Amino acid sequence: MLSLNRVSKQYGNFMALEEIDLEFTQGVYALLAPNGAGKTTLIKMLATLIFPTKGEILWNGDDIIALDAAYRDLIGYLPQDFGYYRNHTPREFLRYMAxxxxxxxxxxxxxxDELLDLVGLSDVRDxxxxxxxxxxxxxxGIAQAMLNNPRILILDEPTAGLDPKERVRFRNLISSLSKDRIVILSTHIVSDIETIASSVILIKDRRLFAQDSPGSICQQLNGKIFETDAVDDLDIPHLxxxxxxxxxxTITRFASEQGSGEARSVTPNLEDVFLYVYRDEER
Amino acid sequence: MVYRYELKKLLLSPLLLTLTLLCVLANLTFLLVEHDNAPSPRQTNRPEDVLAAQDASIFDGYSAASIAESYIRWYRLEGTNAEHVRAKYDALQPVIDRKAAADEKPQLHFSGQVSDVHVLLFGKLLKFFSQEVGLLALLTALLSAVYEQMRGTESIVYASRVGRQVQLTKLWVTLSASAVLSLMVIGCSLLIFFALFDFAIPWQADVSSVFDHALGETKPFITWNDLTVAEYLWASLGISMGLAWLCALIGFAAGTGFRSVYAAFGACVLLFTAFDLVARSSLLPVGSMLKSAWGLNPMWLWKNSGTWFTDGRAEMLWANFERLGLCAYSILFASAVWGAYHLLRRREIH
Structure with missing residues (x-):
């Protein structure tokens, strides 16, 4: 089990993350937060690229920094800005990573060969x-992260810059990889994780805001999400x-503590939760 | 495995291969110009010089103290600095006596064009080699140290099992690649030299006999140890290689420490400029221990490659200063690499 115990990260006077407690066992953990909320900071701490200012990150009770190579042997990491050798073929690059x-x-x-087949790059391997x-x-990137068959797969905004077709393909790939490992995936694109995440982690104001299954997270807004085609007629406070x-x-979806007129109540989804939770953090 | 891949990366780097080729081309151009300008053997190979040289004994009755006193007068040295110079040349006297006992005389080859070609090989080309391979090694080290950072692969490599220890492998690879590229430059240039200049070198003769005077000076070419011409060439190439490795070490330390190839290169240039400026300034008086210690730096050694294995003039107070300098700066620069590596181990990768 991978666990974070009261982990904080501070850069000078700026507190990026504060007293984060998390536990990861098996499945897809989606780290959902707007840009700049500290997702990459948390991911990089899990990849041992940066170090907590306070608190500790433990793998089966042992500090991951102390475990050193033994911990890194367990992880596969795909960074947000994945760098590669432009003049190498996928096969050459993966040989080096191996x-x-x-x-x-x-x-x-x-x-x-297995991995290039899995990610659909067999025909361009050379x-x-x-x-x-x-x-x-x-x-x-996902192939290099999977090379060592990692127990913990850490993916930082893996779908950024992909077209919709590629995002769907990627989502399916991640889902297939999550059967027997921890997959920690950071994103601000709700649709990436809605169907594949077993647990959603929300970070707000540098702290852990919620960690639960997508269904449970959505349930928090039950009875608060409505749709109407007459948004101008709304006379209640709403978002x-x-x-x-x-x-x-034009059908408008809004959040409100109470219904109004012809607005009909709908089932909340993760996107509603995201927009509702981060309503003050528009950038 | 990692060593092999890293070595391949460097040796197949277009930048380094181009630079290596440029070094060889520069040497080729230089040698072609020298070849065209060389006077014909018939004009300069004067038999009377050869005969006169045969009767001349280089070291018989020669006093090292006279060299010391000429330096003391030239630099107007006084007090302890003058005493230091006298003590150094006193220590050199037994070497001269030993060479005199061996009846060292100029070689028959030593006249006219042959002498010029010796100067070309041992004086100029050797100096070029040592500077070129040093620069090549510095750039090899910089490229190696910042390779992953430049390509954005640092985070995936540092998050792998090898992790930041890959930098240690890169260090060994840098030293290996520097040696290979240096050998390419030196080997190709020597091949060109021997192809262009057809003359016999008395390889087994004592180098002090072949160079009966130091380049550009009136005193004999006195080496602390007895070296044949062949040994002198190999030893000089060895020192050049050692200097190249020093450059590789400092380049690697700077690249690992600064993580920016430009900042690292700038820091190295600043360091070598500082070595030279301080050596040229009057801050350190000739004959002082400080001046001598400062002269152990790679920049001074490069600039004074013609004095390697000899007395090192008045600036250098110690025998075998080139090896002393190599050892001292190897330790210093290796410590810098070690420090930079430990900084990297603790550094946060953003």
Missing amino acids: AVKCLKREQVAQRI KKMRKFSGGMIQRV LLTERQENGQ
């Missing part, structure tokens, strides 16, 4: 990566969430 992950030489070729699309590069076009009408 070397720094200390994979046994006899396993490397087979493992690389092509230079300089002409790859963003989605293809992200798939190389506008989203709008969509339907049968030539």
Whole structure:
């Protein structure tokens, strides 16, 4: 089990994260927060790239910093700004990553072929990566993260910059990888995690705001989310969430403590929760 | 495994290969110009010089004290500084006596063009080598140290099992790659040299006999140890290689410490400029221990490559100063690498 005990991170006078307590066992943990909320800071602490100012991060009771290489052997990490060698082929790049992950030489070729197959890059395995699309590069990224068959897969905004088709493909891939490991995924795109996350972690004002299953998180807004086609007629305090076009009408989704007139109550989704929780943090 | 991949990265780097090629081309151009300007052997290979040289004994009755006194007069040295210079040359007297007993005489080859070609090989080309391979090693080290950071792969490599220890592997790779690239520059340039200049070198003769006077000076070429010409060439190439490794060490320390190739390169340039400026200034008087100690730095050693294995003039008070300098700065720069590595271990990667 991976756990964070009262973890804080401070940069000079700026407190990025404050007293975060979390536990990860198995499944997809979605770290959902707006940009600048501290997701990447938390992810980088889990990847041992930065260190907590206070508190500790433990793997089965041992400090991950003290575990050093033994801990890093358990993780696979895909950073937000995934760098790669432009003049290498995916296969060459993965061979190098296999070397720094200390994979046994006899396993490397087979493992690389398996992963390139899994991420759908088999046909371009020997092509230079300089002409790859963003989605293809992200798939190389997930392949390098999976090389050592990690117990903990850490993905920082893995779908940023991908087109909708690639995002769906990526989502399915992550879902298939989460069967027997911890997948920690940070994102501010709600649709990325709505269907695959077993637990959603919300960070607000530098602190842990909520950690629960998507269903339970959404339940917190039960009876508070409404839709109407006459938003101008609303005479109650409300928070506008989203709008969509339907049968030539603009349907507005809003949050309110009470219903009003012809507004109908709807089932809250994660996007409603996100917009509701971070309503003060528009940037 | 990691070592092999890292070495491949450096040795196949277009930047380093281009620089290596440029060094060879620069040497080729220089040698071609020298070849075209060289007087024909018939004009300069004067038989009377050869015969006169055969009768001349270089060291018989030669007094090291006379060298000391000429330096003391030239630099107007007084007190302890003058005493330091006298003491150094007193220590050199037994070496001269030993060479005199061996009846060191100029070689028959030593006249006219052959002498010029010796100066070209041991005086100029060797100096170029040592400076070129030093610069090449510095750039190799900088590239190696910041390679992952430049390509944005630092975070995935540091989060791998090897982690930040990859920097130690990169250090060994840097030293290996520097050696390989240096050998390419030196090997190719020597091949060109020997192809262009057809002359016999008395490889087994004592170097003090072959160079009966130090380059640009009137005193004999007195080496602390007895070296044949071949040994002198190998030893000089060895010191050049050592200097290249020093550059690699300081470049690697700067690259690891600063994490910016420009800042690291700037820091190295500043350091070497400081070495030179202080050595040129009057802050450290000739004959003082401080001046001598300062002269152990790689920049001074480069600039005075013609004095390696010799007395080192009045600025240098110690025998075998080139090896002393290499050892001292190896320890110093290796400590800088160690310090930079430990900074990296604690550094946060954003």
